[in-house]
Structure formats: structure tokens, C-alpha cells
Amino acid sequence: MSMSIAETGFGVFAAPAGGAAAGEWAVDLTDVTKVYRGGVHALRGIEMKVRRGEIFGLLGPNGAGKSTLVKILMTVIAATRAQGTVLGQPVGNKDTLSKVGYLPEHHRFPEYLTGGQVLDFYGAMCGVDRATRRQRAGTLLDLVGMTAWERKRVKGYSKGMRQRIGIAQSLMNDPSLVVLDEPTDGVDPVGRRDIRNMMTTLKERGITVFLNSHLLSELEAVSDRVAILVKGKVVSQGTIDELTAGRQYYEIEIDAPDAQSQQPTFLKALPMGSTLEQSGHESSVAESPPNSADQPSSIQVTSRNLGGGDGNGGRQLAPDASGLLPSGEKILLRGGTLQILTSDHHPIQAVIDGLRQRGVAIRSVRPVRPTLEDLFMEAVVDPTTGKAFTPGAAENEGAGR
Amino acid sequence: MNRIVIQSWALLTDAYRELNSKKLFWITMVLSCLVVAVFAMFGLNKKGLTFLWFEFPLPAFNSDIFTPALFYKFVFATLGIPVWLTWVATVLALISTASIIPDFVASGSIELTLSKPIGRVRLFLSKFITGLLFVGLQVAVFTGACFLVIGIRGQVWEWGLWLAVPIVLLFFSYLYSICALVGLITRSTIAALLVTLLCWFAFFVINQADDLFILNRESAELRVQDTDAIIAKRVAAAEKALANAKEKNTPYPIAQEGEDQLETINPLLKFARQQKREAEESLETWQMWSRISFRVKTVLPKTTETIGLLGRRLLSLDELTKLGLLRPDANEVESDETAEAQPNDRENRRRGPMGDSRAAKRLQLEMRTRSMPWVIGTSLGFEVIVIGLALIIFSRRDF
Numbered sequence: 001m002s003m004s005i006a007e008t009g010f011g012v013f014a015a016p017a018g019g020a021a022a023g024e025w026a027v028d029l030t031d032v033t034k035v036y037r038g039g040v041h042a043l044r045g046i047e048m049k050v051r052r053g054e055i056f057g058l059l060g061p062n063g064a065g066k067s068t069l070v071k072i073l074m075t076v077i078a079a080t081r082a083q084g085t086v087l088g089q090p091v092g093n094k095d096t097l098s099k100v101g102y103l104p105e106h107h108r109f110p111e112y113l114t115g116g117q118v119l120d121f122y123g124a125m126c127g128v129d130r131a132t133r134r135q136r137a138g139t140l141l142d143l144v145g146m147t148a149w150e151r152k153r154v155k156g157y158s159k160g161m162r163q164r165i166g167i168a169q170s171l172m173n174d175p176s177l178v179v180l181d182e183p184t185d186g187v188d189p190v191g192r193r194d195i196r197n198m199m200t201t202l203k204e205r206g207i208t209v210f211l212n213s214h215l216l217s218e219l220e221a222v223s224d225r226v227a228i229l230v231k232g233k234v235v236s237q238g239t240i241d242e243l244t245a246g247r248q249y250y251e252i253e254i255d256a257p258d259a260q261s262q263q264p265t266f267l268k269a270l271p272m273g274s275t276l277e278q279s280g281h282e283s284s285v286a287e288s289p290p291n292s293a294d295q296p297s298s299i300q301v302t303s304r305n306l307g308g309g310d311g312n313g314g315r316q317l318a319p320d321a322s323g324l325l326p327s328g329e330k331i332l333l334r335g336g337t338l339q340i341l342t343s344d345h346h347p348i349q350a351v352i353d354g355l356r357q358r359g360v361a362i363r364s365v366r367p368v369r370p371t372l373e374d375l376f377m378e379a380v381v382d383p384t385t386g387k388a389f390t391p392g393a394a395e396n397e398g399a400g401r
Numbered sequence: 402m403n404r405i406v407i408q409s410w411a412l413l414t415d416a417y418r419e420l421n422s423k424k425l426f427w428i429t430m431v432l433s434c435l436v437v438a439v440f441a442m443f444g445l446n447k448k449g450l451t452f453l454w455f456e457f458p459l460p461a462f463n464s465d466i467f468t469p470a471l472f473y474k475f476v477f478a479t480l481g482i483p484v485w486l487t488w489v490a491t492v493l494a495l496i497s498t499a500s501i502i503p504d505f506v507a508s509g510s511i512e513l514t515l516s517k518p519i520g521r522v523r524l525f526l527s528k529f530i531t532g533l534l535f536v537g538l539q540v541a542v543f544t545g546a547c548f549l550v551i552g553i554r555g556q557v558w559e560w561g562l563w564l565a566v567p568i569v570l571l572f573f574s575y576l577y578s579i580c581a582l583v584g585l586i587t588r589s590t591i592a593a594l595l596v597t598l599l600c601w602f603a604f605f606v607i608n609q610a611d612d613l614f615i616l617n618r619e620s621a622e623l624r625v626q627d628t629d630a631i632i633a634k635r636v637a638a639a640e641k642a643l644a645n646a647k648e649k650n651t652p653y654p655i656a657q658e659g660e661d662q663l664e665t666i667n668p669l670l671k672f673a674r675q676q677k678r679e680a681e682e683s684l685e686t687w688q689m690w691s692r693i694s695f696r697v698k699t700v701l702p703k704t705t706e707t708i709g710l711l712g713r714r715l716l717s718l719d720e721l722t723k724l725g726l727l728r729p730d731a732n733e734v735e736s737d738e739t740a741e742a743q744p745n746d747r748e749n750r751r752r753g754p755m756g757d758s759r760a761a762k763r764l765q766l767e768m769r770t771r772s773m774p775w776v777i778g779t780s781l782g783f784e785v786i787v788i789g790l791a792l793i794i795f796s797r798r799d800f
Contacts, residue, residue: 036799074516077799097518098404104516108509110415112422124411125517127404169513 026052026177026208027073029084032091034068034077034232042068043079044232050225052176055199055209057223059216059372061380061389064229066212067105070181073210074102087176098126101170105181105212107162111155115146115165118154119172126173133172140168143198159186167195178202179210184218196222220372228379230389235379244370248343251368252351254336255361266338269354273326276333325351343367408519409527416531420538425497429490429539436485437546441554445472470557471720477547477562478715486569487708490539492598494573495580498532499594502584511800521796529581529788536573540566561714568711575702575780576601578787585791601704608705611694612764618687619763624680628673635670639663702780706768710776713769 027050034043043065050056060066071077075092082091089096109118116137123133141147144164154162163186170178180199184192199209199222213219219226220240227237236243254266267276319332319339330341340348348365355362370378380388420426444451445467449459467475505511505528514524544565552558579600584593643666646653656665664671 071512071800074512076512076515078797094518094520097516100516102513102516104509104512106509107513108507109513110419110504110510112418113415117418121411121415122513122517124407125514125519127407127518129403129407 023085023088024051025085026050026054027056027084027086027210029082029091031081031083032069032072032079033081034065034072035080042232043072046229046232046234048084048227048234048237050208050210052208053203053206054224055203055211055222057219057226058210058212058229059214059219059226059376060229065232066229067181069229070179070210070212073179074100074104076104098173099176101173101175101178103163103166103170103178103180103183105185107166109154109162109165111153114151114153115141115157115161116150118165119169122169123172128173136172136174137168140171143171144168145194160188160191163187164191167198175207177208177210179212181212182214183211184213184215192218216371216373216376226372228376230379236375240372240375243375246343247341247370247374249339249341249368250345250348250365252338252340252348252355252365253363254338254355255363265358265360266333266355267321269351269358269360270323270331271326271350271354274323274331276321276323276331278321339368404518408517408523412523412527416527416534419501419531420535423497423535425493426535426539429493429497430542432493433485433490433539433543434546436481437543437550440473440476440481440547441550443476444554445469468555470551470555470559473551473555474557474559474715475720477551478712481543481547482565482569482711483708486540486543486565487572487704490543491536491569491573491576494536494539495576495594495597498535498577499580499584499597500590501528501532502581503588503590503593506585506588506795506800508800515800522792525581525585525792525795526788529577532577532581533570533574536577537566537570540569559715564714565711568707571777571780572704572707575604575704575707575784578784578791582787582791582794585794604701604704607694607697607701608703611691611698614687614691614694615764615767616757616760618684618691619767620757620760621680621684621687623757623759623763625677625684628677628680632670632673632677635667635673636663639667639670642666699775699779700783702783703776704780706771706776707780709768710773 027048029046029048032043032046032048033041035041046065046069048069058066058069068077072079072082073086073091075094075097079091084091086093087096087099113121119137119140120133123136124130128136137150138147141150144167146161146164146168149157149161154165157165163183167180167183170180183199184195187195196218199211202209203224209222211219211223223240225237225239226243227234229235270276319334321333323331325331325340325347327347329344329347332339332341338351340351342348345367352362352365377388382389442453445462445464446456447464448456449463450457464472505514515521544562548559548562551562576597580593580597583596584590587593640663643653643662645651654665656662661671664674
């Protein structure tokens with residue numbers, strides 16, 4: 001599949017209407033609730049905003065309500081309560097759908113249709129006239145690399161080929177908003193890259209892409225903003241930078257064959273006034289620093305478990321020790337690595353100086369930003385148990401299907 | 402408006418593609434053509450029935466008695482429609498179309514269609530019409546071929562034949578509405594097919610029961626009329642005998658207290674009156690049952706009677722009589738003399754109402770007096786309710 005839109009003449013699609021009349025938001029939900037029969041609460045007051053012309057990623061664990069939300073936007077499911085707009089029109093408005101493209105998850109096209117007929121039929125269902133359909137079908141088949149299969153019946157297609165045809169049909173109506181539910185499902189790595197490129201090109205043309213995917217790396221690579229849905233609620237929403245703000249840190253790794261043995265050196269190298277508490281000991285013992293001016297003012301060995309909630313998405317093991325720099329930044333010590341929880345590079349300098357003065361060889365100093373996976377894991381882990389939430393609804397409330 | 406036209410045309414094209422992809426559609430079409438070809442191979446001449454170059458001499462069934470046009474119309478109205486189109490082709494059509502709605506609402510297929518700017522009611526009705534289109538095309542081809550056969554072989558261009566298209570379509574639509582509703586609820590082709598066939602069988606049984614009740618009612622009524630006539634005759638004879646005896650002063654049996662003098666003179670009168678009472682009781686019973694069956698039928702689709710409309714249109718009572726399907730004097734009340742003159746009727750009575758040709762003709766007459774608005778209107782009422790229910794479910798369901 002060659003997704004070079006410029007080369008394939010994707011320019012037949014006009015840029016969507018913009019400006020004040022169109023509004024800033026492609027999707028603006030203020031309160032979307034869905035309660036299924038039997039009292040299963042799939043969505044509990046969703047509040048979500050998707051800017052026009054951006055790629056918006058929706059993520060969440062199984063049963064979080066993602067598919068329910070997408071289906072409500074596409075009028076496949078009726079919301080129990082829906083306050084909000086899609087392309088400036090109330091949620092559920094059928095006419096709006098003529099400007100929305102949709103690729104459902106696990107879609108199934110009528111097997112008696114050929115690839116070309118699929119595009120023609122769904123284009124017609126959106127009200128696109130025949131001449132335009134023909135023109136677009138050719139362009140889009142070329143775009144998704146399916147021209148050679150145009151006259152072959154869908155029942156002979158592989159999963160990846162069906163996915164490509166599905167993406168092409170979602171663009172047949174020259175949409176302002178494209179909702180893609182797991183678009184790379186069943187697609188090979190090259191195809192995935194092409195789909196990512198295509199989404200970027202759609203964005204460049206001002207088309208909003210609403211992306212629902214389990215592939216976090218994929219979402220991270222293309223999304224401008226993301227929302228994490230857990231148990232029918234949006235738990236966080238924003239750009240990756242916004243979501244990771246305050247969670248960035250610097251990591252200093254020393255060059256030592258046995259990093260564990262270097263821990264005392266680390267402790268001695270910290271600026272004066274720092275505190276450090278060691279973990280994993282049976283009892284708390286206060287150690288008096290040696291008579292040295294550059295020693296930490298106090299070093300405590302405690303039995304506290306500092307694992308989880310350490311600002312790193314909970315994916316690392318509990319630190320060996322933790323404490324604070326005199327300037328207030330939290331520090332964590334894990335083996336031969338010292339983590340300083342700040343995005344500001346200034347407090348790092350004194351630590352580096354101290355290490356160098358002690359003759360410690362530094363292998364690397366790097367700023368670390370939590371990945372989307374870290375954010376996701378943090379969102380889906382129950383802070384009380386430290387385990388991921390079970391899929392679907394909470395026992396008494398339910399969270400969808 | 403433009404969008405509605407584009408969508409409607411696309412749905413129609415899609416319906417055709419869907420039918421075209423079904424092998425059974427073409428198998429049924431070929432079988433229909435074969436049936437018409439066999440139909441055309443039969444003929445009538447002065448000696449009797451012919452099939453290709455073979456002759457089957459039948460003194461009571463030849464072109465001197467029936468015109469070829471009447472023969473072909475008869476075969477079309479009594480075999481082509483009620484047997485081929487109503488049973489064989491309908492079963493094939495149901496098998497072919499039962500999957501349309503379950504496939505349509507299957508997970509993965511329905512989401513994409515519902516996400517388009519088109520109302521759910523239009524979507525569902527378009528799929529329903531796809532099923533009807535299957536039968537519509539089949540009947541149109543079959544009727545067209547029969548029209549040509551009757552025109553060429555029978556020398557009569559019977560335009561009324563084309564009535565078969567809407568009538569068979571109507572008949573099929575009653576059944577298909579049930580199929581669509583069950584298919585929507587269960588999403589299962591097998592369940593839709595089985596329930597439809599069961600309902601069809603139930604309608605057939607109810608219709609047969611209705612026929613049976615009417616036949617018994619009419620037979621009982623005829624017996625009441627017959628015994629009335631016999632009683633009147635015997636009363637007159639007994640009165641005459643009594644008068645003669647009194648006039649000539651000849652002895653005659655005197656009735657005891659509580660006995661009827663005339664019955665004493667003619668014991669057969671007593672027997673006839675007893676028969677009349679029994680017939681009246683029977684009449685009352687069958688009247689009640691036929692009223693019940695009529696009410697039940699009123700709220701259900703009348704499959705047999707809908708198809709019967711075509712026979713009513715194509716073959717008049719005179720033609721039916723000519724074909725020997727009805728007795729010419731079947732509506733007359735029987736007397737002792739006629740009973741003696743027509744021993745077959747005594748035989749009929751022995752065989753019960755099913756063999757009573759006068760009751761059979763009365764049944765035919767009653768069926769023909771049931772108006773088209775009642776037959777079609779009430780059946781369509783049922784269909785509208787079933788489709789309405791399906792539309793409500795489809796419109797409100799979360800997929």
C-alpha cells in the first residue's frame with residue numbers, strides 16, 4: 001500500500017470548512033451517558049473535546065466503553081443521555097453523518113460485493129453522486145493499494161485487504177471527521193506505517209481523525225491529543241506533554257560493573273541538605289553522616305515500600321532509596337541509576353558535579369518522559385490493590401462491553 | 402431529496418446484487434421455466450389430452466367439451482399458482498431470503514450501514530423489499546411465460562393472468578413479514594425459517610378447519626331444509642290420509658295422549674322430525690364453530706384465500722361447473738323425488754359433508770362472497786402490525 005496522498009491525487013478532496021462558523025471543536029461532548037438494559041453503566045458522563053484538524057486518540061482497557069462511545073457518535077447506539085455536538089450538530093443527528101467517515105472494528109462487508117462496489121455502495125449511502133463516486137473510488141483504491149483487486153469479490157480478501165478497503169470507504173464522502181476503530185487491526189507492519197502516514201496527511205488537509213486503538217505506540221506516534229477512558233469515565237485527556245507534565249525526570253547512570261556497590265558513593269555525592277531513605281530494611285535506623293560537609297544531612301533506613309505511584313507509571317521496581325534534594329526535587333535510587341524527578345535541568349548540575357568529584361564515571365544523563373503506555377498503565381491500575389482493573393464493569397455498576 | 406434518490410437507487414442495486422449472488426434464485430428461475438415448458442407441452446384435441454406427440458384419449462376431457470383457453474387457464478389457476486408458486490417456489494424463496502435480515506443485522510455488518518445518513522426505517526424496509534423482489538421477479542417471469550403459452554397455445558390473451566404477480570407477492574409478504582421479525586429478534590436464519598414455516602402451517606390448518614366448519618354447517622343446513630321439505634310432504638300426506646279416513650269413515654290409528662295424530666298415521670313423519678331436530682342441533686354447533694374460525698381468520702393472514710382470489714378472477718362459477726368441479730343444480734333443495742332421482746346424493750350424505758357436492762358448492766359460494774377488502778385488508782393489517790413491531794425493535798435496538 002502506498003499512502004503517498006499527494007502522489008495518488010488525494011487532493012480531489014476539498015479541505016473541510018473551517019473558521020468560526022464551523023467552530024473549534026469537531027467533537028464536543030459535555031455529558032454522554034449510556035446505561036444498558038440490566039443497569040450496566042457503560043458510559044458515565046463522558047466529557048471530551050476533539051479539535052478540528054487534529055488526530056485524537058482514544059484509549060482504555062477492555063470494557064472501558066470506547067466502542068460504546070464511538071457507536072453513540074455514529075448513531076449505532078442510542079445514548080441514555082447525550083449532551084454535546086459532532087461537527088457542530090447535536091450528537092445523534094443523522095445528517096451530520098454525511099460528513100463523517102467511519103471504519104468500525106471487526107467490520108464485515110457484504111461478501112457478494114467487489115472492492116469497487118463496496119466503495120460505490122457506501123459512497124452512495126452518504127449521498128455522493130455517481131460521477132464523484134467513480135472518481136473517488138479510483139483515487140482511493142490507488143491510495144490504499146487495492147486497484148488490482150477492484151473487481152474481485154470481498155469474500156476472497158485477506159483481513160488486511162478488507163481493512164484497506166474499509167479505510168477507503170470511510171473516505172468516500174470526503175469527510176470532515178474520520179472515526180477509525182482499530183484501523184491497523186490485521187494489517188502488516190508496512191501497511192501500518194502507511195496508515196499512520198495517511199492519518200498524518202488527513203490531518204494536514206484539515207480533516208479530524210478520531211482514532212480508537214489498542215496499539216499505544218501507534219497512538220503515541222500520531223496523536224495530537226489523547227483521552228484515557230476507564231470504567232466509562234474519561235480519567236485523563238490532553239496532549240501527551242500535558243499529561244506527562246510534572247512526571248518527567250532526569251536519569252543519571254553510572255559506569256560500574258556492580259552498580260549496587262556504588263550506592264554509598266551516590267549517597268555521599270548528593271548535595272548538602274539532601275535527604276535519602278533506604279528501603280527494604282526490617283527496622284528504621286538513623287545513620288549519622290561522617291564528618292564531612294558535603295554529606296547528606298540525614299540518611300534513614302526504613303521499612304517503607306516506596307513502590308508504585310513513583311511518578312513512573314508504576315512499571316519500575318521499588319527504589320532502593322528515596323529522598324529529596326535541598327531544592328525540593330524528589331530523588332530515587334535504583335541500583336546504579338539515580339532518578340531526579342524534575343524537568344528542570346538546573347538541579348541536576350550539582351548532582352553531576354558531586355559524582356564527578358567522587359570520581360564516579362557517568363555513563364549517561366538523560367531526560368526521561370513517561371510514555372503513553374506508562375500513562376495508560378497508571379490509569380488502569382487500581383491504586384488500592386496495585387493491580388490492573390478487571391475488564392468491563394465494576395461489579396455493581398458495570399462499565400460497558 | 403437528491404440524497405434520498407441516490408440512496409434509494411443504491412439500495413435497489415444492492416438488492417439486485419444480493420439476489421444475483423444467491424444460487425437458489427437462479428435455480429428457482431430455471432425450475433420455473435421448466436415447469437412452464439412442461440405446461441406448454443400439454444394440449445387438448447378432439448380425442449383427449451396430448452403431451453408432445455402422445456395422445457391420451459379421454460371422452461370426458463377433450464376440445465369438444467372444453468376450449469383450449471379454458472384448459473390452460475384451469476391448469477394455471479389450479480396447478481401453476483396454488484401448487485407451483487404457492488408451495489414449491491414459495492418454500493424455495495423462503496429458504497433463499499430467510500438469511501437477508503439476519504445477515505443484515507449481523508455484528509460487523511450493521512454498524513457501517515447504520516453510520517450512514519439514512520433512517521433506520523428506510524434501511525429495514527429496503528431489506529424487506531429485497532426479499533419481496535426475489536418473489537416478484539420469479540412470479541413475473543413465470544406469469545409472463547404462462548401468459549405466452551396460454552396466448553399461443555390457447556389462442557386467448559388473458560391479461561388477468563398478470564394479477565398473479567401482486568397476489569402471490571401479497572401472499573409471500575404475509576409470510577416474509579414473520580420471517581423478517583423473527584430474523585431480526587433472533588438473528589438466526591434457521592429460527593426465522595422454522596417459525597415462518599410453522600406459522601404458515603398454522604394458517605393452513607386454520608383455513609382447512611374453517612372450510613370444514615363451513616362445509617359441515619352448510620351440510621347441516623341443507624339437511625334441515627331437506628327434512629323440512631320431507632316433513633311438509635309427509636304432513637300433507639298424513640293429513641290427506643286422515644281426512645280420507647274420516648270422510649269414508651274407515652278406521653285409522655288413534656293417537657294416545659301426548660302423541661301426534663299425524664305421526665301415528667305416518668310413523669315416518671316422526672322419524673323425519675327427529676332427523677330435523679338432530680340436524681338443527683348440528684347446525685347450531687357448526688354455526689358456532691364457523692363463527693369462531695371466521696373471527697380467528699379475520700385477525701390472521703389469509704394465505705389460501707389470497708391465492709384463491711386469482712382463481713376467482715380467472716374462473717367463473719359457470720366455468721367451474723363446466724369443468725365438472727361443481728354440480729349445476731347443487732344449490733337446490735333436495736326432495737324425496739330428487740333424492741330418488743339422484744342416488745349419488747344419498748351416497749354423498751353417507752360419506753358425510755366432505756362428499757356433499759351441494760355443500761361444497763355452497764362453500765365455494767361463501768368463499769367467493771368474502772370480499773377482497775376483507776381477505777387482503779385484514780391480512781395486510783396483520784402484516785402491518787408485524788412489520789411495525791419489527792421497525793420499532795430495529796429502530797430502538799443498540800447494535
